[in-house]
Amino acid sequence: MQTLVIAEHDNQKLKPVTRHVVGAAGAFGAPVTVLVLGQDCGAVAQEAAQIAGVSNVLLVEDAAYAHALPEALAPQIVAIAKSYSHVLAGATVEGKNLLPRVAALLDVAQISEITAIESPEIFVRPVYAGNALATVQSADAIKVITVRATAFAPAAATGGSAAVQTVAAAPGASGSSFVNRSLSQSTRPDLTAARVVVSGGRGLGSAENFKLIDALADKLGAAVGASRAAVDAGYVPNDYQVGQTGKVVAPELYIAVGISGAIQHLAGMSNSKVIVAINKDPDAPIFGVADYGLVADLFQAVPELTAALS
Amino acid sequence: MKILVPCKRVVDPYVKIRVKADQSGVELNNVKMALNPFDEIAVEEAVRLKEKGVATEVIVVTIGPALAGEMLRTAMAIGADRGIHVPFDGETQPLAVAKVLAALVKREQPQLVLMGKQAIDDDCNQTGQMLAALLNWPQGTFASKLTVADGKAEVVREIDGGLETLALTLPAVITTDLRLNTPRYATLPNIMKAKKKPLDTVQAAELGVDLTPRLKLLKVTEPPKRQAGSKVPDVATLVAKLRDEAKVL
Numbered sequence: 124m125q126t127l128v129i130a131e132h133d134n135q136k137l138k139p140v141t142r143h144v145v146g147a148a149g150a151f152g153a154p155v156t157v158l159v160l161g162q163d164c165g166a167v168a169q170e171a172a173q174i175a176g177v178s179n180v181l182l183v184e185d186a187a188y189a190h191a192l193p194e195a196l197a198p199q200i201v202a203i204a205k206s207y208s209h210v211l212a213g214a215t216v217e218g219k220n221l222l223p224r225v226a227a228l229l230d231v232a233q234i235s236e237i238t239a240i241e242s243p244e245i246f247v248r249p250v251y252a253g254n255a256l257a258t259v260q261s262a263d264a265i266k267v268i269t270v271r272a273t274a275f276a277p278a279a280a281t282g283g284s285a286a287v288q289t290v291a292a293a294p295g296a297s298g299s300s301f302v303n304r305s306l307s308q309s310t311r312p313d314l315t316a317a318r319v320v321v322s323g324g325r326g327l328g329s330a331e332n333f334k335l336i337d338a339l340a341d342k343l344g345a346a347v348g349a350s351r352a353a354v355d356a357g358y359v360p361n362d363y364q365v366g367q368t369g370k371v372v373a374p375e376l377y378i379a380v381g382i383s384g385a386i387q388h389l390a391g392m393s394n395s396k397v398i399v400a401i402n403k404d405p406d407a408p409i410f411g412v413a414d415y416g417l418v419a420d421l422f423q424a425v426p427e428l429t430a431a432l433s
Numbered sequence: 434m435k436i437l438v439p440c441k442r443v444v445d446p447y448v449k450i451r452v453k454a455d456q457s458g459v460e461l462n463n464v465k466m467a468l469n470p471f472d473e474i475a476v477e478e479a480v481r482l483k484e485k486g487v488a489t490e491v492i493v494v495t496i497g498p499a500l501a502g503e504m505l506r507t508a509m510a511i512g513a514d515r516g517i518h519v520p521f522d523g524e525t526q527p528l529a530v531a532k533v534l535a536a537l538v539k540r541e542q543p544q545l546v547l548m549g550k551q552a553i554d555d556d557c558n559q560t561g562q563m564l565a566a567l568l569n570w571p572q573g574t575f576a577s578k579l580t581v582a583d584g585k586a587e588v589v590r591e592i593d594g595g596l597e598t599l600a601l602t603l604p605a606v607i608t609t610d611l612r613l614n615t616p617r618y619a620t621l622p623n624i625m626k627a628k629k630k631p632l633d634t635v636q637a638a639e640l641g642v643d644l645t646p647r648l649k650l651l652k653v654t655e656p657p658k659r660q661a662g663s664k665v666p667d668v669a670t671l672v673a674k675l676r677d678e679a680k681v682l
C-alpha cells in the first residue's frame with residue numbers, strides 16, 4: 124500500500140487542507156507521498172516535505188498547471204497514480220473538480236467527502252445533507268477519495284524531512300483556458316479553519332446591515348459565514364456560504380444570527396463544538412441544534428453582544 | 434446545437450429523511466420526490482439558451498425507475514423538447530451514470546451537456562467531471578454564469594475564495610451552481626404540452642453499460658444527534674455562559 128496526496132496550493136503556499144488530508148492518510152499506516160503540481164511552486168514542495176508523516180514529495184512544474192485546470196492535471200495524476208493504492212485530496216472546490224476526472228480516467232469509483240476511515244477499503248461519508256451516514260466498501264485497485272478536512276486532525280506542519288523529487292511534466296490537452304479569478308479580499312481567518320465563525324442569514328435584511336456581523340466577528344477574531352439566502356440576496360459573496368452545497372465548518376464556536384436553520388445549512392455547521400443562535404422566532408429550527416439560544420431581535424442583541432465583549 | 438441535460442429524481446430537498454431501522458438505506462416509500470434542484474437549474478439554463486436561439490434542441494435524460502422517466506415530464510414542462518429514459522431500479526452511481534451519458538452523447542452529438550453539480554441524495558458531486566473525462570471534453574463546474582457564443586462557453590465558477598472565469602471550447606460539460614438562475618414555474622398549458630412530447634426508452638445494455646453499483650453500501654446509519662441546549666434570557670447571560678461554562682471566549 125502507498126498513498127498519494129494531491130497538494131492544494133496557490134503556487135506559493137500550501138493550503139491548510141492538505142495537512143488534514145495527510146492526517147487522514149495516516150490511518151492507512153502506509154508511506155505517504157505528496158504530489159505538488161503547479162507552476163514555479165518549488166516553495167510549496169519544500170513546505171510539503173516538512174509535514175510530519177510525509178515520506179516523499181513529487182514536484183511537477185509546468186505553465187499549464189498554473190491554475191489547477193483539471194483537463195491539464197488529470198492525465199498527469201493518472202500516470203503517477205498507477206503505482207499507488209490510494210489517491211487523496213481535500214473535499215474542497217478544487218478537489219471536487221479534479222478527483223472525479225482522475226477516477227473516471229482510471230475507471231474506478233470516486234468516494235466523496237469521507238469523514239471516517241474504517242479500514243483501507245471501508246469509508247464513512249455523509250449523504251442527504253448529512254442526515255445519514257453511508258458506510259461504503261471499495262473493491263477498486265486504486266481508491267480515489269476526497270476528504271472532509273473538518274473530520275480529520277491535521278498532520279503537524281513540521282517534523283518531516285521528505286526528499287523532493289522532480290518529475291517531468293506531461294500536461295493533458297485542455298480545451299479550457301483560464302480567464303481570471305476574483306477573490307474576496309479579507310483579513311479575517313479562513314472560514315474553514317477559523318476557531319470562531321459568525322454567520323448571518325436573511326434576517327440581516329441587507330448588505331449594509333451585515334456590518335453588524337463584521338463588527339462582532341472582528342471582536343472575536345472570527346471568520347464570517349452566511350446562509351444561502353444571505354448570499355442569494357447579495358449581502359455577501361458566494362464563498363461565504365455554509366452548508367450542504369457551500370462550505371463545511373466545525374469551529375469551536377459558531378454563532379448563527381438571523382438564520383432559521385434549514386437542513387441544508389445545518390449540514391455545514393452542525394459539527395461545531397459550541398453553537399449559539401440569535402433569532403427572534405422562538406420556534407426556529409436552529410434552536411434545535413444550538414447549545415445556547417437567544418430569542419431576540421438581532422439588531423439589538425448583536426451590538427449589545429459586540430459591546431459586552433469589549 | 435443540441436443540449437443534453439441529465440436529470441435525477443431525488444427526495445424533495447425540504448423533506449426530513451428517515452434512516453431505515455435495518456440500516457439498509459433511507460426510507461423512500463411514500464416520500465415526496467422531486468427533480469434534483471441543480472438539474473432543474475440546468476434545464477432552465479438550457480431552455481433559455483434555446484429561447485435565445487443559441488440552442489436548437491434540449492434533450493433530457495434520466496437513469497432510474499419508471500417514475501424517474503415520468504419526472505422527465507417536469508423538465509419538458511419547463512421547456513425541454515424530448516426525453517430519454519434509461520430504466521434501472523437500483524442505486525445509480527456516478528461512474529456508471531457517466532458511462533451511460535457518454536454513450537448517449539455519441540448517439541445524440543450534443544455540443545453541450547448541462548447538468549447539476551451535485552445530486553442532493555448521494556451528495557457525490559462527481560458525474561459531470563467523470564463524463565467530461567470519458568469524453569475528453571473540457572469541464573466548467575459549479576457555474577454561476579454561462580455565456581455561449583461562437584463555439585465557446587464562458588463560465589463563471591463559484592470557487593472557494595470567490596469567482597473564477599474560464600473559456601471552454603465546445604463541446605463541453607457544464608455543471609450548475611445554485612445562483613446560475615431561478616427556474617420558472619411551469620404553466621398549466623406547458624404541463625399539458627409536455628405530456629405529448631416524445632419520451633424514448635433506451636436500455637443500458639444497448640449502450641453497453643453495466644449499472645451494477647461499484648461501491649458496496651455496507652450500511653446507512655443516523656448521525657449522532659446533537660442535544661439542543663438551553664435558551665438564555667439575555668446577552669449578559671450568554672456571555673457569562675460562553676466564558677464560564679463553554680469556555681470558548
Ligand SMILES: Cc1cc2nc3c(=O)[nH]c(=O)nc-3n(C[C@H](O)[C@H](O)[C@H](O)COP(=O)(O)OP(=O)(O)OC[C@H]3O[C@@H](n4cnc5c(N)ncnc54)[C@H](O)[C@@H]3O)c2cc1C
Binds near residue numbers: 350
Ligand atoms: C439544493 C439546495 C441546496 C441548498 N444549500 C444551502 C447551503 O449550502 N447553505 C444554506 O444556508 N442554505 C442552503 N439552501 C437553502 C436553505 O434551504 C434555506 O433556504 C436557507 O438556508 C435559508 O437561509 P436563512 O436561514 O438565512 O433564511 P430564512 O429561512 O428566511 O431565515 C431567516 C431567519 O431570520 C430570522 N430573523 C428575521 N429577522 C430577524 C431579526 N430582526 N432578529 C432576529 N432574527 C431575525 C427569522 O426568524 C428567520 O428564522 C439550499 C437549498 C436547496 C434547495
Ligand SMILES: Nc1ncnc2c1ncn2[C@@H]1O[C@H](COP(=O)(O)O)[C@@H](O)[C@H]1O
Binds near residue numbers: 441469560
Ligand atoms: N441517475 C441519474 N440520472 C440522470 N442524471 C444523473 C443521475 N445521477 C446523477 N445525474 C446527474 O449528475 C449530476 C451530479 O450527480 P452526483 O455526481 O451523483 O452528485 C446530477 O445533478 C445529475 O445531473
